[in-house]
Amino acid sequence: MILTVDVGNTRIKAAVFEGDTCVEGFVFDKTELGKCIENILEKFETISHLVVSSVGDVERQSFLAFETEVTVHFVSHEDIFPFSNNYGTPKTLGIDRMVLAAGATLLYPNQNRLVIDAGTCVTYDFVDENNVYQGGAIAPGLRLRYESLHQFTAKLPLLTLESSESYVGKSTVQSIHSGVVNGLVYEIDGFIDEYKAACKNIIIILTGGDADFLAKRLKNTIFANSNFLLESLNQTYQYKINND
Incomplete structure (x- = not known):
């Protein structure tokens, strides 16, 4: 399973995917990031990848704190894109x-x-x-x-x-x-x-x-x-x- 996280200018949205299917979505404030990610990983124990897209001001370390549990990937300009x-x-x-x-x-x-x-x-x-x-x-x-x-x-x-x-x-x-x-x-x-x-x-x-x-x-x-x-x-x- 993949947990995708979108850090926007005002709030954070996340979703758990099994293949192409969205299993559940979440919306929370930046101050709740650590606890919310922790709760999602506890609920969906088969999540193996955490994928982050960020335009906000959340520190990368907030996500890297979970790298002992899942593979953490920050989408960047160096990634491969289909265009x-x-x-x-x-x-x-x-x-x-x-x-x-x-x-x-x-x-x-x-x-x-x-x-x-x-x-x-x-x-x-x-x-x-x-x-x-x-x-x-x-x-x-x-x-x-x-x-x-x-x-x-x-x-x-x-x-x-x-x-x-x-x-x-x-x-x-x-x-x-x-x-x-x-x-x-x-x-x-x-x-x-x-x-x-x-x-x-x-x-x-x-x-x-x-x-x-x-x-x-x-x-x-x-x-x-x-x-x-x-x-x-x-x-x-x-x-x-x-x-x-």
Whole structure:
């Protein structure tokens, strides 16, 4: 069994895999890392590999503490990936984005793929039908948009995510919700339209913590999977094992 762990900017997600099947998923705070990993390993005694993708600030030693029990692997730029990288600055490409691109390449062969990860940031990553990673975009996510409106203005309140019933806000609060939610929805739909116009045979994958919230509001047809990064971590690691 493989335990995959995604260390994000705000929280940690993990999942236990038996082959390609996700047995159970977990979400916890960074302060709970050690105890949660310990509990998972106790529950699933046949876990032999711990695979980590990190863009957060968790110390590697927090995971290496378990290397007497399991093989610990940190996904890095030096790993083998199932695509060639056409990014202008490949060493600066986030590991999470590389894992998502790898998962899309392995799970959806012979087609163009656009992976949209809606979390603290919204990332767009494009892998073409020839398995070449071409690049993408990075934008603020929903939470960052709310926070920036509050932090960089004198009077706008700090709000939390809420559905916007109309694009016409009838109050300051409604206007903020409309601007943040509808603004990101229009942005994502706009990116998708551009990619669809530029290339045929394309699959759109929406993932991340806000994927389910956003999916029902998009006009474009997408494949929504909030756990796609963890699944991609499992696929990427199996690809590494089979091709080392």
